[in-house]
Structure formats: C-alpha cells, structure tokens
Amino acid sequence: MRTSIATVCLSGTLDQKLVAAREAGFDGVEIFEPDLVASPLSPEAIRTRAEDLGLSLDLYQPFRDFEGVGPERLEQNLRRAAAKFTLMNRLGIETMLLCSNVATARSGDEHLAAAQLRKLGDVADRFGVRVAYEALAWGRFVDDYETAARIVRLADHQRIGLCLDSFHILSKGHDPEAIETISADKIFFVQMADAPLLSLDVLSWSRHHRLFPGEGAFDLGTFMGHLARTGYDGPISLEVFNDTFRQADPFATAIHARRSLRWLEHETAASLGSGPSSRAAPMSTAMLPLVESPADVSYVELRTGDSDELRLLLMQLGFRPHGRHRSKQVELWSQGAARIVLGAPDSEHPQPTVAGIGLTVKDPAAALLRAEELFSAVVPREESEGEEPLVGVRAPDGSEVFFGADRGSVPTWVDEFGSTAAEHADLIERVDHVNLAQPWQYFDAAVLFFRAVLDLHTEASVEVAAPVGLVRSQVLRSDDGILRIALNLVPSGSGADAILPQHVAFATSDVLSLARAARERGFSPLDIPANYYDDIDARYQLEPALLDELRELNVMYDRDDAGEFLHFYTHSVGTVFLEVVERRDGYAGYGALNAPIRLASQYRHRANQGDLA
C-alpha cells in the first residue's frame, strides 16, 4: 500500500513536515496550500527537497468553489486554476484536489457542473495535470460521493476524476459500499481519516476532531475493502485536521500516523479476506502478524524514588519480596499471579512511574514482529546467560511493553530474582487493570498503539471530574478481559499532570477480608468521606451491615446491570498508587462514578503534604 500524508496533519514548517514524513517512512505527501504559501522555499526548491528525501508529492490541495457558477465567474475560476496548474508544474505535482463548491455555486445542476469540470479538464490537459473532485460533507449542492461520481462520469474527461475522503462519506452516515461501482481509473486519490462520533456541525467536526485511522469510531476496514475491490492502487493518504496534532511534535505525530496506516492496511487485508471479492484487488495489503490475547499480565514495573514507601504498601497488601534481580537493579514482589517489579528511575526510565507492563503471550517473537511492523521502537535489553529472554517495545509516552513466553503457571524469569521459593498466594490473585495517565500530546497515539500492537478493543470513553479539571478516560481490553489498560488524558492546564498519578489495580475475590488483613498490618487506605457513604446509601439502599463495613474500611461501591464492584485505594507514593478490586457477578466497569471522590481525596492529600503550589 502506498502511503501519503497531508502536511496539515503535522506541526512546524513545511520543511520540518517533509523531514518528519520521510523519517516515519511515508512514500509521499499532500502539499496543503497554506503550508506552501507560508514557506520561503520556492516551488522548485520544494520539489528538489522532496526528491532528495525520496518523497513523492502526491497532491496539491485544496482548490475551492469552482463548479456550478455563472459564466463570468467560471472564466475567473479557470484563470485561477491555470495559475495553480502553473504552480503544480513547478512543483512537479500531477494531481489537484478540487472540493465541491460551498460558497459561489448558484446551481446544483449536475450537467452544468460536469460541463464546467470538462472545461477545467481541458485547461488541466494543457498543463499535463489532473483534478480530483471531492464532495465535501458541507458542499452547497454536492455533498455526497455518489453525486460527485455521477458528475465525474458526466464530465467524461481523462483529466477529471474523484477524490474519496472517508470523513466526508462516513460522517454523513453514507454507505461506502457504492464505492465498488466506481471505476478504479476514475479514483484519482483517497484520503483517510477516523473520528469520534460527535453531534457537532460537520464542518467543525471535520476541522478540529479528525483522528488517525484506528483512533476513532469509523469502520475504516470495511471502507478500504470496498475501495480495494474497485481495483484502486493509488496512494492511501491521511488528511487529519486535529487541534492536538497541530501542536504536537511533528516527528512523533508522523510515526503515529504511519502506524495508523499500517494498522489500516491490516484491517483492509482482513476485510478483503472475508468479504465478497467482486473484482481483482491489486492494492497490495498485508496482514500484521496475528497475536492471541495475552494469557496473563506477568508483571508491572514501577519506577519511583519512593521505593521504601511502596515496599511497605505492598507488604501491607500481602505481597512478599523475592529479592533483587541477579543482574538488574530491580526487585520483585508477588502475590498470586500479581507481580510488581520495583526499580528506581534512571536515564533509561526517567518516566513515567508505571514504566512497563510484562505480558505472557503464546509467541513473543510474533508479538514483537507485529509491534515492529507497527513502527514501534524496540527496547534494547541485555540478558545474562541463562536468563529468560524478554522482548519489548516502547509506548508513545515512553513506557515499555514486554512479551514473554507462556511456560506454565509461574514465569521462569521469576527464578532470576533472589528467592527461589514458590510464589506466595494470598487474597490478591492477579492484576485487574493498569491505569496510565497520558500527557495531552500522547493520548490518541497511545489509544492507537495499544489497540494496534496488542489487538485490544476500545470501550466507550468517559469523563471524570477532578479538582483540577475533567479527565478523559479510555479503556482498552482484550476480549477475555485478561488485559485491561485505562488511559487517562491529563487536563492540559499547567501543572495538572503533576497531580494525576498512574496506578495498578489488583483483583481479589474478597476485598473486605483483604482490607481487614491489610489494616492489621498497619495499612491506612485512602480516606473516603463519610458523605460518600451517605450518598451511596441513598442511591442503592445497601444492607446496613455492608454499608458499615465499607465505611469502616474505606471501601467504595458500585453496581452495574451484571453485578457489584467493591474496591479501595492506597495513598499515592510519588506519582503512583495501588488499588484492590473485587468484581462480583461479572461487573464490567471500573467504578467511574467513584473516581471523582478518589481524585478529590488524592488532591486533598497532596495539598496537605504541601505538594501543591
């Protein structure tokens, strides 16, 4: 699959954008006109620069408000187009994007539009260029791709074809299946964007909230399947207008964008494999190495300067230490199948606190290969002789994901730590979920990374009110629920990231006994206000004995259609805390209603410690 990206997706100067696209491995770029106009590089210099970088210049865009106009304006528009064609010749760009008219069209007559496009085709012919006509979702008369396709068919000019943009088609709820009725030689260009489902006017939605494929709610695999079945084999380009990506580092965004297209290629191949193949599909697509759901979260690695405090908490929750690793500066604590690898921040792990997640998988090599094919950076790791090989990659925020082979109930690498005693079993059984706070510039990239690399599914995102702003939370999980990762988007306000810690939640089947046992070991949980218990009593009318016990132990309560959820938190140690959860009868959530209470309590606790300005 040939890949391209519009320069508008990336921040910085045009030159920075070109270099970032090249470094991420894109084959080409679309030149977004404002980026060219603002550049001090001449068109010829841009052409040379792209050639030197090995990038093709696939599209010049956008040209607006051409068709459906009166004769006088048509003449003006043809002159305007000729000026752009001259420019395209200087750039060496063959294809120009023409958006359907939003401003100056007086008529929606398809024959008129086709006749005017034919005239445009004649001018384009003089310059040896071609025009890709795109139905904008908010076009004045032409706002769906089937109309645009009819007009192009009527124009019947070799220089006039279509541009298909997934956003304009799917945002309006149009069925992409009719793409298959379009002749491949009339599809001049394809732009792909994902988006969250919003009830916003489609122009604002398009201009501010597009996402890279795999980060939103559109079914782009099916879309691509229809496209491939036409026989289209041109570039698949990203045109993603997004307020966050406009601010983020362009080199990181370009990698993130490239990953989304690789994932999309996989989805396309999967879609083609299953759907009816009405025509040959010359578009080269390749599946990613398939990976099965992790059998286990084999460990979570925490890096903190407050290890002593964390050790105490682990001990109070019933964890036991295994001692230091034989060759690395980390130690292991475990209980049941829950394992915490504890280390201090160092130059390789400056942040975040949840520095890594270890997964037990059937085929670590396949998992690594999939991650590498998704443009993940491999974490260099040295193993001494006789140590279990672990392979891993870096998530967008710098944390690590490691894959180890499934070798029975206890990973063999456990023996690399001081104590070789059998693992200690108590009330905690395993890791339930891991919560990774993400800075604003990594959130969408992290959603894509975990979804694509680990083949996870996204649950509906929720918003949680914290004393420092709204926190958006997105859970990704494996089908069987063995792996659940909650990504929290830290409010962008200055300093807010300092007070949104990350956390690990452990699963137990008896949280009340565990809380009681922990208390006997001196544990003091995060304080939950008495008002909270009055509130859940009013809401759920709990058994008085249960309510008393919850209150006494600072255990929180939630309920969904399936069952109940009981959970408690530790205080934060630096920027990390721990949680213990009990899911009764298939409760599927994470206690989102309780999260604001927890955030407020943590905020007060830090304020009391004087950590807040």
Place this chain on the structure above:
Amino acid sequence: MRTSIATVCLSGTLDQKLVAAREAGFDGVEIFEPDLVASPLSPEAIRTRAEDLGLSLDLYQPFRDFEGVGPERLEQNLRRAAAKFTLMNRLGIETMLLCSNVATARSGDEHLAAAQLRKLGDVADRFGVRVAYEALAWGRFVDDYETAARIVRLADHQRIGLCLDSFHILSKGHDPEAIETISADKIFFVQMADAPLLSLDVLSWSRHHRLFPGEGAFDLGTFMGHLARTGYDGPISLEVFNDTFRQADPFATAIHARRSLRWLEHETAASLGSGPSSRAAPMSTAMLPLVESPADVSYVELRTGDSDELRLLLMQLGFRPHGRHRSKQVELWSQGAARIVLGAPDSEHPQPTVAGIGLTVKDPAAALLRAEELFSAVVPREESEGEEPLVGVRAPDGSEVFFGADRGSVPTWVDEFGSTAAEHADLIERVDHVNLAQPWQYFDAAVLFFRAVLDLHTEASVEVAAPVGLVRSQVLRSDDGILRIALNLVPSGSGADAILPQHVAFATSDVLSLARAARERGFSPLDIPANYYDDIDARYQLEPALLDELRELNVMYDRDDAGEFLHFYTHSVGTVFLEVVERRDGYAGYGALNAPIRLASQYRHRANQGDLA
C-alpha cells in the same frame, strides 16, 4: 441583586470554592452534590463554614429522574428524595434543584408529572424544604420551561416551584418572553449562563462550553428583563460548566464570575429601562457608570528587556524620542497621535510585554468607578507634584488599562517627558489596534473584562493556523473603531506561549511610502515568502506594478467587501513586534488570511535564532 454561584464553576476542593466565592463577594453558593460527596467536611461543618464566611447556601443540586415514572419507582424516588431532604436539613439548605427526567420517565403526561411532584411536595413539607423543577434542554418529555411551568401550576403545591436556567431556554431557541407569564412566587431559583453559538448536541454544549454572562452570544439582558418584570427577587446564580474554568485558579475565576453578574445587573437595568414594565420589578438592579467610547488610545506601554532593538525599530518607522519621564523609569516615543511608552520589566510589570494601554476618556473618574464596580483591581500609581493624574486598573492577564482626561490634541502628560518639543508628525497617525496574546486560563475573562469595563463590542472570532497550533482570535472594539483590541488565545501545548508574541499596529494612510522611508532608514521588515505574492496574484489578479511593490517591500494585502488592507510587520523583539496598516475605503478586518503567513515567518525567524528547542 443577590448573587450566587454553583460550586461546579470553580476548581479545587469544596472549601477552596467557598473561600473563593466569598473573596469575590458572592452572597451565596449552590452546593453541587459531587462536591459535597467528595468533601471530608460533614454537612454540619459545611453549614458552619458557610455561615462563618457569610455565604448563604442557596441550592442543593441536582436531583434527577423523578417524575413520569411508574408507581414502584416513584416510591423509590420519594425515599431517595427524603434522604436528600434530610441532608439538606443538616446543611440548612431550603431549596433543591430537580431536573426534568432524562432516563426513567415512561410517560410525558403532564397531569401524572404534576401529581407526582405534589407527592414530592408533601415529603418536602415534612422537612420544611422546597423543590425547584427545571426543564433540561435534553429532558425526555419535559424540555422547555413553559411545559415545566404548566406542570408546576398543575402540581399546585407551595413546596413545588420552578428553576429557570438561561442555557436550557436559550440554547433551544425558546423565547424567554413567556417568563413574564409566570408568577414570581413560583420561581424558586434562577441560573444564568452564557454560551457561544455551537451546532453541538445540547448536552455536550451544556456540559463543556457554558460561559459566564457577557462572554458568549446569548441575549441575557433581555432574558433578565423578562424575569425582573415577574417580580422575582431571589438570587441570580451562575451555573457554568466549562472545561477551562474547571482547571483555572478558583480565586481568579470567582472574581471573573462576579464581574459577569455585575455586568448582567447593568444589562438588566438597561433592559428594564427600555422595555414595557407590565409589573413592578422589585429586583434591585443598578446600572454601571456609563462611559463614552475613548476619544483616543493615548499610549501603549511596552516592557521589554530588548529596549535598544525596539528603539531602533521605532526610529526606522519614523518615531521620535521625547526622552525619559521626569520621575518614572520609562521613556516616550511618538509619531502623530501614536505614542509608545517604553520601559523594562520590573517587579510590578513582570509581564506581559504589552504592559499597558492608555486611553483618553471624557471622564476618567467615571471610567475608573465603572471598572471598580466591575471588581477590577486598581493599579497603585504615584504622581509627583504637577504631574497629570492617571488612574488605571489591571486586566486579567496582569496588563494595565489607564484612563486620562481629554485635554486637546496632545495629552498634557507628554510634557512630563524630557523633550517639550511639539509632537513630531509623519506618516503614522495613530494606534490602529493592539493585539494581546492571552494564556488559556485568561482568555474568556479578558473578553468579559474589556467588553464590560470599556463597553466594547465583540466581533466574530476567527481561528488562525500557526505552526504550533490553532490560535483563536477575538476582536473587541468601540462603535467608532477608535479602540480595537484583538485577544489571541495561545494554544495550550507546552511552550507554545513563548512563541506567540503580542503586538501594536499603527495606522497610516500611505503604507507603501512609509515602508519605503523605513527601508531608507535601514529597516528590514518581516520576510514574506514569494509564494505568498504568487498566491494573492492568483486570488486577486492585482495590478502588476502594485504586486511588485508589495513584494519588494514585504507588504501584505487583503480585501473585503468595503475596501483594501495593506500592512507590514517588523521582526519580533523578544515577545513583541510592530505592524503598520493602511485601511482603504473602510476595510474593517485585520488581515486574518495573512496571519498564518506572518506566524510561520515569525516561527522560522525564531527557529533560525535558535530560540526554539
């Protein structure tokens, strides 16, 4: 007018919110339930705390999903309500907000809803409390205030009344005039919020984008006029859900909120003065001191560590120095009626670079009084004997606005600077506009401040693409255009504020001659790429001679329905730059289409200087 604010408008803990509300001078607060539930203070302690602070607790909110349900759920709901009434008794709160049912209502029968509300009224009676029923804009059956008013009338219970919320009424485009048909004793509570006009689903619009009165697009003065004519004399409360305010400093937000209600009181009084007064209006409202539009921008004060560079630029643009002030560490440069007071940052003026704006007004004392009534902090200023008194206040970002009396063509304070020579006249005539970059947490507050304190009007806001993100720009202006202030919202991404400087634009009637004269004095303007001139040529088909001259002098061009705009920029000096503009034939804009080119050029220039990481 009695004022109140919902705790949800402010960030922080409940206690911080109460203190912030008190410090801003609110009479009372609404307790937003999640704030209470998350608080470690008991209801009794909250009551005492509010009493100690002199705040009334005006409303407990929200209670949801009560009416229109089946008999079994009704019993549950009545029990749930009784628990909340118990809590309200402990808090000493008399009124509870009941939102119209969005989830559990099975019937929209108004008689059924009224009968159920009557039962709720009976329970409320036992606790001595009352219920204010509000039609949510997204209520399942009840989504407009007239329906809610009919249900309350049918319920016919002294403990059951209405809550009116401007957002729920105006967001749906409902006419607020029918408020006048409601009996004042049935209006238990009033919540005011402004909002920008968005085509977003009303729930998301309400939860994320409300603004304080005066910051959005709603006609709240007219709304308040209708309300006052009912005879309502209860609290006017702010309930503003806003993602930014949730993150901002609660003390600054509370002042900002209090200012909005004082402005609203003024608008109400103005509305009552002009409309038909069908009933007595006991709501005490007071106009603000009226101020006329400034006669002149008498000076702009710049504080920068790079004064030498700025002096050179001013000289090249034809300004002449007057010398140092006789008692203050600032100097004056002028040309025509454009005056720049130049100083260095000091402890009183650490930032921003555009440290102050001096306005010539008819009555400085009235202008100051208006600003003070709008809760503006007065700037302490010492005058030595014989110096012109200037009075001023601080804008939300810390910059200053000073008022001086109109004493003819040249302000008398000019004589306080070294040279007493007559002012030097050249091609620059006056200040055209001032552009103040605002950090994210001050933007809306700044819109309200300038609009209310200086009685300016807002123009439509625009978004401009910069290499570091989208910049939202909002112009405020006096009717006659003498004073124009553009507020730019800096993208929130880290570090972006460092590269969005502020600027002063000067008006001339011959920008080309001025640019040429400046060049003869060694001036080198901000580089504008050749691609830009090719683009405007394609767009406007300019006279070749004019195009050549623009290109040669790095002058930019724009056009609107009225006329033409020619302008050029200086390089940035620290975080400030200068612009010279020529408005031909009543051009009313600011060259928004050219702003991205300028921002990209500034970005490159700083990158070349190595200012960027």
